[in-house]
Amino acid sequence: MTGEQRLAILTGGSGGLVPGIAEALADAGFAIVLTARGEERLAQAAERLADKVAVPVTGIASDARSQASVDALASDVMTRFGRIDVLVNAAASSTPIGGAIEEVDVDALIADADVKVGGYLRYTRAVVPAMKSAGRGHIVNIGGLTGRSSDTLSGLRNAAVSHLTKVLSDQLGPFGITVNAVHPGIVLTPHLEELFAEIAKERGTLVNVVEDEFRKDIPTGQFLTVAQVGRTVAHLADAPDVAITGQSLTVDGGYSRGVYL
Template sequence: MDLQLKGKTAFITGGSMGIGKAVALELAREGVNVTIAARRMGQLEAAAAEVRAALAPLGSAAGMIRPVAVDTTDMASVETAMAETAGRFGAVDILLNGAAHPGGLVRAELENADPHGLLQDIDIKVVGYMRCAKAAAPYMRRNGFGRIINIGGLTGRGSKQLSGMRNVAIVHLTKTLSDQLGPFGITVNTIHPGVVETPHIHELYEKEAQKQGLTAAEVEANYVKATPIRRVLQPEEMGWIVAFLASPKSGSITGESIGCDGGLTRGIFL
């Protein structure tokens, strides 16, 4: 399927590793020019080099990769980076919001929960997503086309940890923005990844192993056993989903919250 993405421009936060980096690669394979954004320039430059190496066989058919340091808790930082992207590539068509503390800062029981950590989680992941959407929307309105895809999380669909409230808030933000921006040709959706093979998932295995008195390998095996497709997901699978949601061919889908978890979520969401 031709996703009709060639020549479009994407801005990806949390783009230096994991899902963000995988999405950058997949979009660039489709001919999208991509700005990857995060706080640490060294990690961004390493990610950009890795993506460019993977794209080398495609030659000029691939999109360009541009790293830029951004603090999504700072509106001026976000606006400057967005303006630079539009100046460099001529537009901002696609926004992937992925900058966040993986797993959240508040995973403990109430008596040990840190209110400051919870506020940080919300500022970075919820308000940060709003800042990026606010900065990107004028460029999208100008062209009558835009795609905003938010990375949520399955903790928003359960009651296991307080940090999950940020993912619930993102779903509300998604639906609200889809109403406001839809008349301008802009869609807004959230995906909730499951257990995805990233550096952070191995940190989670280690933490859970200590809590449960298991090995990290046993924790991973238990996640696999609980997942109907019986495997850990790969980052590129998130890239494929985002590429479709970013394309003109997904224009009928907006305001949605989509589980990309191999069936791990057992709830029924109408």
């Protein structure tokens, strides 16, 4: 990459929405660093992305649960590339944790929050010195709609993401650094398609019947695509100024019904 090319780090980079978000950032001209704990899956994700985009793509392993590991990642990126312009925090467990209070696994719930909320704080802490030195930077935290509902206890991590986003935006705004959260709605991914298939099998019905049940609650009548979420993140990451910061943006086709002032 050239000295003028901006660089984005994306955590949770081996799967989920992250490769699609990274593709949108690459289309906006950012060199990409994907990071995740599993080296083999990370290398595969980086290779697949590199085949699709015209910017440099690098995979560097790190563990969201370890400040030392996260600091080493930031140091490595600065040594190799000399800059960090954007951080997209997305590392998280994909398994919801819920159930009756008498049966809930509290330790698992806290460990889950440590990966997402603790991880977001650790990565932010690691990249802030480089961003402060540059006098600019954009941080985008990927949350989720469970933070605005009582469906599952593990939604507390997404509520916490909104809170830490606001706190960090207060702290970092004076240094030209924006911090925003993006809460995706129902995104059509292979994981979701598998879930629809499982529900259909359990009910003895067709997959399209299950899909229609979910789709009817979305005002647009459409599931989101990863690309749509990616374009929203890229818009925040590509902002030329600090006008939008401290915000929790819902990208859900109108699925959320609450009024947030």
